[in-house]
Amino acid sequence: MVREQSIESFYTRLRDSALASASTSPLLVFPSTSDVDSLCALKIIGHVLESDSVRYACYPVSSFKEIYKYTGDNLGPAADEPITILLINWGCQRDLKKVLEIGPLARVFVVDSHRPVHLHNLSDQNDRVIVLYTRDDEQQADLAYDFDVSALANASDLNSDDDFEDESDSESENDIEREEEDRDGMRKKRRVSAENESDPVKLFGKLKREYYYMGTFHGKPSGCLMYELSHFLRKNTNALLWLACVALTDQFVHERLTDERYQAGVMELEQHINSSGNLDSTTSVTLKDGTKVTAPNSSRIAYEYEPRLMLLQEWNLFDSMLCSSYIATKMKTWSDNGIMKMQFLLGRMGFAREECKQKFQYMSIEIKRQMKDKFERFLPEFGLTDFYYRGFLLLHGYSSKVSAADVVYGVTALLESFEESDGSCASSQFGEAYDALSLTKLDKLETGMRQAIKIQRSILRQGSAAITKKGSIRSGSKFRWVKLEDSADTKLLCHPQALTKFGYFLMDALREKGARMKPLISLTDQFVHERLTDERYQAGVMELEQHINSSGNLDSTTSVTLKDGTKVTAPNSSRIAYEYEPRLMLLQEWNLFDSMLCSSYIATKMKTWSDNGIMKMQFLLGRMGFAREECKQKFQYMSIEIKRQMKDKFERFLPEFGLTDFYYRGFLLLHGYSSKVSAADVVYGVTALLESFEESDGSCASSQFGEAYDALSLTKLDKLETGMRQAIKIQRSILRQGSAAITKKGSIRSGSKFRWVKLEDSADTKLLCHPQALTKFGYFLMDALREKGARMKPLICVCYTQERSKVLIVAICGKPRLGAVQGNAFGLAFRSSAEETGAEFFHELFESSWIVLDAVAVNLFMIRLTEKLL
Numbered sequence: 001m002v003r004e005q006s007i008e009s010f011y012t013r014l015r016d017s018a019l020a021s022a023s024t025s026p027l028l029v030f031p032s033t034s035d036v037d038s039l040c041a042l043k044i045i046g047h048v049l050e051s052d053s054v055r056y057a058c059y060p061v062s063s064f065k066e067i068y069k070y071t072g073d074n075l076g077p078a079a080d081e082p083i084t085i086l087l088i089n090w091g092c093q094r095d096l097k098k099v100l101e102i103g104p105l106a107r108v109f110v111v112d113s114h115r116p117v118h119l120h121n122l123s124d125q126n127d128r129v130i131v132l133y134t135r136d137d138e139q140q141a142d143l144a145y146d147f148d149v150s151a152l153a154n155a156s157d158l159n160s161d162d163d164f165e166d167e168s169d170s171e172s173e174n175d176i177e178r179e180e181e182d183r184d185g186m187r188k189k190r191r192v193s194a195e196n197e198s199d200p201v202k203l204f205g206k207l208k209r210e211y212y213y214m215g216t217f218h219g220k221p222s223g224c225l226m227y228e229l230s231h232f233l234r235k236n237t238n239a240l241l242w243l244a245c246v247a248l249t250d251q252f253v254h255e256r257l258t259d260e261r262y263q264a265g266v267m268e269l270e271q272h273i274n275s276s277g278n279l280d281s282t283t284s285v286t287l288k289d290g291t292k293v294t295a296p297n298s299s300r301i302a303y304e305y306e307p308r309l310m311l312l313q314e315w316n317l318f319d320s321m322l323c324s325s326y327i328a329t330k331m332k333t334w335s336d337n338g339i340m341k342m343q344f345l346l347g348r349m350g351f352a353r354e355e356c357k358q359k360f361q362y363m364s365i366e367i368k369r370q371m372k373d374k375f376e377r378f379l380p381e382f383g384l385t386d387f388y389y390r391g392f393l394l395l396h397g398y399s400s401k402v403s404a405a406d407v408v409y410g411v412t413a414l415l416e417s418f419e420e421s422d423g424s425c426a427s428s429q430f431g432e433a434y435d436a437l438s439l440t441k442l443d444k445l446e447t448g449m450r451q452a453i454k455i456q457r458s459i460l461r462q463g464s465a466a467i468t469k470k471g472s473i474r475s476g477s478k479f480r481w482v483k484l485e486d487s488a489d490t491k492l493l494c495h496p497q498a499l500t501k502f503g504y505f506l507m508d509a510l511r512e513k514g515a516r517m518k519p520l521i522s523l524t525d526q527f528v529h530e531r532l533t534d535e536r537y538q539a540g541v542m543e544l545e546q547h548i549n550s551s552g553n554l555d556s557t558t559s560v561t562l563k564d565g566t567k568v569t570a571p572n573s574s575r576i577a578y579e580y581e582p583r584l585m586l587l588q589e590w591n592l593f594d595s596m597l598c599s600s601y602i603a604t605k606m607k608t609w610s611d612n613g614i615m616k617m618q619f620l621l622g623r624m625g626f627a628r629e630e631c632k633q634k635f636q637y638m639s640i641e642i643k644r645q646m647k648d649k650f651e652r653f654l655p656e657f658g659l660t661d662f663y664y665r666g667f668l669l670l671h672g673y674s675s676k677v678s679a680a681d682v683v684y685g686v687t688a689l690l691e692s693f694e695e696s697d698g699s700c701a702s703s704q705f706g707e708a709y710d711a712l713s714l715t716k717l718d719k720l721e722t723g724m725r726q727a728i729k730i731q732r733s734i735l736r737q738g739s740a741a742i743t744k745k746g747s748i749r750s751g752s753k754f755r756w757v758k759l760e761d762s763a764d765t766k767l768l769c770h771p772q773a774l775t776k777f778g779y780f781l782m783d784a785l786r787e788k789g790a791r792m793k794p795l796i797c798v799c800y801t802q803e804r805s806k807v808l809i810v811a812i813c814g815k816p817r818l819g820a821v822q823g824n825a826f827g828l829a830f831r832s833s834a835e836e837t838g839a840e841f842f843h844e845l846f847e848s849s850w851i852v853l854d855a856v857a858v859n860l861f862m863i864r865l866t867e868k869l870l
Contacts, residue, residue, distance in 0.1 A: 007229045010109070010132045011048070014086065017107045018054050021082035025074065027056035030067055031088040033430045034496060035254075036411045038089035040223030040247040041111060043434070044230055044240050045088070051235050060430035061090075064099060077103035085109070089222050092117045092131055102128045111226065113219045113251070116211060122153035132225065145211065152207050218256040223247025224265065231272065241276060242301055242404075245269055245392040249404040250412075252389075254497060255504055266303070266390045273301050299396055306391035307375060310456055311406050314449045317363065317371075318346070318356040323456045325501070329508035330384055334464030345382055349374040402445075409456075410448030411436050416495035417451055455498050458489040463505045467513075473506065479519040482506065544578075544667070577676075581666035582650060585731055586681050589724045592638065592646075593621070593631040598728075598735045600776070604783035605659055609739030620657055624649040677720075686723055687772055730773050733764040738780045742788075748781065753869040754811075756796035756862060757781065769801045769808055771850045778812035794826070796865075798858060807858055811849040826865075833864035 018027035027049070032038040042058065049056050059070045067075075067085075074083045082105045087096075092112035097120060102108055110121065110131045121129045227244035230236040248265045251257045257265075308326040309317075321327050321342060331345075332338035346356055351367055351374075372388075379387050392404040414433040436444040466472040466482050473482045484490050484502075493499050511517060583601040584592075596602050596617060606620075607613035621631055626642055626649075647663075654662050667679040707719060741747040741757050748757045759765050759777075768774050778797045786792060794813045801808050811826035830851045834841040839857035853861055 005133065005135050007132065007134065007225060008232050010111075010130065011229055011233075013130060014084070014109045015049075015052060015054055017082075017084040017109070018049075018056070021084045022055055024081040025083050027054060028070060028083070028085040029056050029058045029088065030061045030070075030085060030090075031058065031430075032090040033060045033062045033415060035089060036250040036408050036415070036433075037113060037221045037223050037247045039411065039430075039434055040221075040243040040250070041088050041226045043243055044223060044226035045086070045111075047237075047240060048226070048230050048233060048235055056086075064094075067100065075103065075106050076101050079103045079105055081105065082107075087112065089113060092121055093216070094118055095120045096129045097121075097126055104128070111222045113222050113256075115217050115219050116214065119153040119156045119208070119211070122150065123156055124154050134220075134225075136220075145214075147207055147210075149211070152204070152211060155204050156208070218251060221247040221251050221265075223250075224269075227272075236272075236276075238276065238299065238301060241269070241272055242299075242392075242394055244272075245301065245404045246407050246411075249392065250408045253405055253408045254412075254500065263390065266392075269392070270303050273303060299394060302393045302395055302401075303390060304393065305372075305388040306393075306403060306405065307372075308387055308389065311409055311449055311453055312360055313401070313403065313406060314360070314446065315453060316357050316359050317351070318353065320360075321346075323453075323460045325456075325459070325505045325508060326387070327384065328460055328463070329505065329512050331382065332509075332512070334460070334467060341382065345378060348378050348381075406449060407436075407445065409452040410445050412448075412497055413451035413455055414444070414448035416498055417448075455492050455501075458492045459498075459502045459505050462489050462493065463502060463509060466506060467509050473510075480510075577668045577670055578665060579668065580647070580663040581668075581678060581680065582647075583662055583664065586724050586728055587635055588676070588678065588681060589635070589721065590728060591632050591634050592626070593628065595635075598731045600731075600734070600780045600783060601662070602659065603735055603738070604780065604787050606657060607784070607787070609735070609742055616657065620653060623653050623656075681724060682720065686720070687727070730767050730776075733767045734773075734777045734780050737762075737764050737768065737777060738784060741781060742784050748785075750793070751862075751866055753866060754794040754796055755785075756798065758798040758807075758858070759800065765800050766802065769799045771808065771810060774799050774808060774810045775812060778810060782812060796826075796862075800855065801852065805855055806852050807855045809851050809853060809858075809861075829865055829868040833861055833868055836864045837861050 014027075021027075029042065029045070031042045046056070046058070057070075059066075061067055071083065071085065073079060074081065075085070084107050086109045088111050090112060091108075092110050093114050093116065095118050096102065096108055096110070100108065106128060108129045110129065112131070117131055117133055120126055121131050122133065221244075224244050224247055227236065227240055227247075230240050248262070248269065252262045309320040309324050312320045322333050322339070327333065327342070328338075331341050333342055343353065346353060349370075355364060355367060375387060379385070393401045394404070394407075395401045411433045414436055415429055417429055417432075432444060433448070436448050462484055473480055484493060484499075493502055507517070584595040584599050587595045597608050597614070602608065602617065603613075606616050608617055618628065621628060624645075630639060630642060650662060654660070668676045669679070669682075670676045737759055748755055759768060768777055774797050778795050781797075782792070782795050785795075794811060797810045797812070799808050800806070809830070811830070813826075826849045830849065834851060834853055834857075837853075837857040837860045839854040839861075841854070842852040
């Protein structure tokens with residue numbers, strides 16, 4: 001039978017299968033890299049396997065595709081040698097026989113706390129997948145079934161696509177529709193239910209829907225199951241018991257189980273702690289003078305009531321309370337009133353603020369002793385009635401101790417410290433987290449705890465901003481969703497468990513505000529390329545200005561001695577400054593006339609693609625008293641007097657022409673008194689270098705990356721100048737093609753949901769056939785259309801690539817706006833539309849709103865895209 005209901009029989013089958021295939025391959029263990037429970041289960045099962053002399057190899061994985069790197073073709077139907085693999089905390093929710101293409105000689109064993117288990121994995125007909133799924137786990141789960149899961153699994157067809165999203169047969173759907181349409185709903189429901197019970201096919205479909213649509217939840221922790229195995233085999237130790245405590249706490253901390261199930265798990269582990277004889281265990285020690293004294297063993301496990309204060313032993317009381325999700329959401333510590341309330345609470349308990357801000361281990365012993373009594377006495381006055389919970393501690397001697405919850409926080413932070421969004425780097429961190437669970441490597445655990453503190457601070461900052469900032473949390477009929485904007489905090493919160501904790505923080509805060517509970521979805525060089533709002537840019541500028549001022553480099557000088565002995569002050573070789581800059585691209589490398597003519601800002605406002613627009617711009621220069629010949633000289637050779645007057649003249653005369661926001665706050669790198677380079681110009685130049693020789697699929701971009709990398713060096717300005725000259729060519733192309741599209745009727749085609757424009761074959765397509773260049777072209781057109789008074793719609797730009805048989809397609813939804821309802825929604829629509837055309841396409845660029853497609857399929861692609869967006 002594939003479903004094993006007892007732990008001992010599951011292990012017996014695993015051991016026998018591993019020994020049978022040991023001559024050709026060791027047992028391959030694939031633990032999930034996503035949680036602490038997986039680590040604990042691995043450590044325990046590893047101890048059991050080693051004691052039974054079972055040879056095994058361990059490979060942490062974060063996705064299904066990674067398993068093939070280690071199994072090769074040995075798992076498939078063509079394999080001619082047996083192989084045994086063990087999956088820990090992943091796999092049971094998918095049809096493993098189908099997904100992994102398991103052959104007849106392979107056996108896959110699964111220990112996984114995720115629920116529901118795919119019915120095909122539980123079927124008696126499937127002898128290649130063995131899942132540990134105990135009767136107690138099924139009956140005591142958070143969501144219990146009122147039918148026999150085994151019978152339902154055995155009734156399923158292994159060759160069918162029996163997935164979670166399966167909607168069952170159409171007859172059942174029709175029954176449901178008839179129920180909704182019938183006014184006498186209850187009578188109709190009873191009649192349909194009776195029909196379903198008499199028809200086995202309909203009954204199977206109904207039960208299957210109930211089984212899958214209960215949603216996902218968690219069963220008993222895998223670490224606890226593996227400890228039960230070690231206990232049954234009499235291979236248990238205190239170290240393994242501690243790992244079981246950590247595994248249960250992992251589910252509690254990350255809110256994967258109910259309080260009732262947690263309490264039941266705690267009581268079970270407490271029995272093991274008491275029966276193991278380690279609680280307050282002591283040993284006899286003989287001193288040098290012959291005196292015998294009792295002393296505690298080096299490590300022992302205890303259980304007691306713990307406060308809901310994260311990492312208190314590694315932090316301080318004030319910050320631990322301030323950043324605690326429990327206290328922060330109850331007392332609303334993101335507001336001044338909430339902080340005052342918390343400070344008043346500390347005052348009521350008689351704890352001085354300065355004392356509370358000391359690291360906990362250096363706090364007064366008296367305060368530590370009074371803490372529990374004071375909390376229990378005063379917290380109910382502030383509505384904090386369930387502040388303490390039953391937890392586990394690992395004690396060293398009389399004073400040193402570590403909480404199981406703190407271990408979970410620290411190890412989880414290590415697991416997600418350097419993980420990429422697709423989990424590709426998770427396996428490298430798995431080893432660090434594995435070592436942190438060792439009782440002899442507490443330094444690595446402390447590293448994880450410090451990282452966890454940073455994550456919790458980020459949760460509080462971003463959660464406070466989302467709660468207080470109107471429009472951050474958007475609400476639909478079925479769920480709410482929040483998107484974390486680009487900030488330093490997203491680097492810490494862009495991992496699954498950290499983002500999940502952030503989501504729970506927001507849900508608790510909304511509950512305390514009295515909001516109706518709904519599911520919550522959390523999502524994770526930008527100014528120049530219009531990827532952020534003006535408000536966010538200004539906030540970023542202010543933050544960097546503070547760094548510039550505090551670094552002391554602004555207008556910093558040094559003393560220089562001349563040949564005659566005279567000492568003078570001179571500026572340091574390189575320093576950063578900030579000032580208001582005009583929206584003129586690459587002015588330092590160009591001339592004033594062309595920079596204004598080709599500036600997207602001025603061109604779209606004054607319509608410089610027309611004779612009337614050029615005349616208007618020339619009139620503006622005349623109003624400012626700037627001769628045209630002077631303005632056409634390279635900027636560095638222009639009259640010093642004109643340069644000095646420029647800002648005052650622009651601010652005086654530009655508003656007459658509707659140019660009211662011509663200046664923005666920017667950054668400059670200064671060399672000496674005269675030489676300077678703008679941060680915006682660096683972006684233009686480096687971007688141009690990146691895209692100078694890039695193929696449509698990005699395959700040649702790596703060769704240009706080195707050039708662009710060098711261009712950012714302060715010692716290789718020649719390469720940066722090369723990039724700037726290329727950027728000027730690109731900007732001229734944007735103006736030429738944009739002018740043609742605006743003035744030529746029919747160039748920009750308009751549909752109900754979007755506009756689209758196709759760049760025909762010309763010399764300019766060689767410059768604009770790269771994603772960022774084409775995106776800039778799109779923003780130019782959208783600005784021009786806005787100035788003409790056209791209704792704003794997303795714009796799709798199509799341009800032939802250098803291969804000529806392919807086109808690059810880019811979607812632009814407009815410049816980001818603060819409080820906007822939706823971002824760029826073209827990513828999924830692009831892929832599905834391209835698939836339906838049947839043409840070859842490339843959608844693996846790092847922006848989902850970019851795609852490369854066969855040129856002959858463009859029209860069909862647009863038709864399919866229109867259908868997708870309706």
